[in-house]
């Protein structure tokens with residue numbers, strides 16, 4: 238295995254970032270609709286896009302065909318794209334038809350796509366007009382999931398950021414958890430924090446529109462995902478205060494994240510230890526079993542999910558791996574600095590992508606495990622590299638103590654499989 242030359246600095250937070258602006262290989266922001274629509278139970282996501290967008294959603298969410306879906310695509314036809322029809326009028330008609338059929342919908346997101354962006358369809362104006370038309374029953378918002386500028390987790394960021402300006406104002410001192418996690422994982426986080434006496438705790442996004450959290454100068458918030466940079470900025474604009482910490486992956490990340498919140502709310506050490514001791518021990522044990530196959534192995538991250546930096550911190554510090562390159566589509570330095578500070582200097586930290594150059598670096602390094610998108614995984618496997626699909630890390634519950642062993646297992650399974658096949 239070739240290793241990169243060591244960068245002489247104390248932690249990855251001091252390391253220079255290799256910025257690349259070439260061709261990218263990632264899914265677009267529409268992908269987020271798959272997990273967002275499950276979380277927000279009275280929301281509908283109407284993609285204003287092409288048949289390609291409709292196919293992407295349909296195949297990504299194949300299982301939904303048995304249920305009444307809460308997402309769809311208003312397809313822009315050639316006459317719309319050529320400016321021969323009034324796309325706004327058609328959109329109004331589609332929305333009216335949808336809402337009359339679905340009185341359960343309280344929030345409607347108009348989701349922009351590559352085609353709607355190319356023809357400069359003003360979805361913000363459409364959302365304002367439609368909100369007026371359908372108020373107070375339905376609130377219409379808009380965001381872009383276009384693949385021209387967004388990577389797939391940015392869809393969630395854009396969606397949540399679009400909600401923040403409309404959240405009610407509150408002066409209450411409340412903790413706001415920000416990010417769409419599976420309910421069972423969210424419940425674990427709320428349970429741990431509540432056991433420390435922290436509350437009231439609110440969540441963005443809420444399950445239902447009438448449960449939307451308030452926000453104001455006394456709100457403190459903790460992000461659950463490192464890709465929520467725009468949402469973070471919108472919350473700051475509303476006067477809320479951020480709690481910065483490593484992200485809650487693995488035992489160490491979860492403990493650091495909880496501790497930062499506990500300190501903000503004045504929780505004493507004894508209470509913190511009492512609440513976290515047992516789940517910490519469980520997490521450590523589960524990680525150590527699952528990480529056996531990972532110790533001493535090298536890992537290379539292609540930019541995909543924006544989870545790369547916290548996950549590299551987890552793999553290097555808790556699973557005994559060595560990171561060669563940690564690529565992320567965008568690096569929100571203010572958000573991931575606490576994770577970077579924990580990682581010893583050495584790996585190349587890269588932002589953006591120039592896929593051919595990065596493939597050359599991966600081939601030269603021959604990592605034991607390559608974390609990348611679906612499009613790169615098969616060719617790299619054919620060249621003998623072991624890969625992990627980054628998108629699985631977003632669709633699988635991986636946050637907090639009880640999932641820490643599963644998180645290590647997601648990485649160790651392909652390594653084990655390779656070892657078994659080699660015997």
Ligand code: SF4
Pocket residue numbers: 265266267286287289290291293349350351352382383384385
């Ligand atoms: S938004 Fe763009 S990248 Fe995404 S499915 Fe539609 S056309 Fe493709």
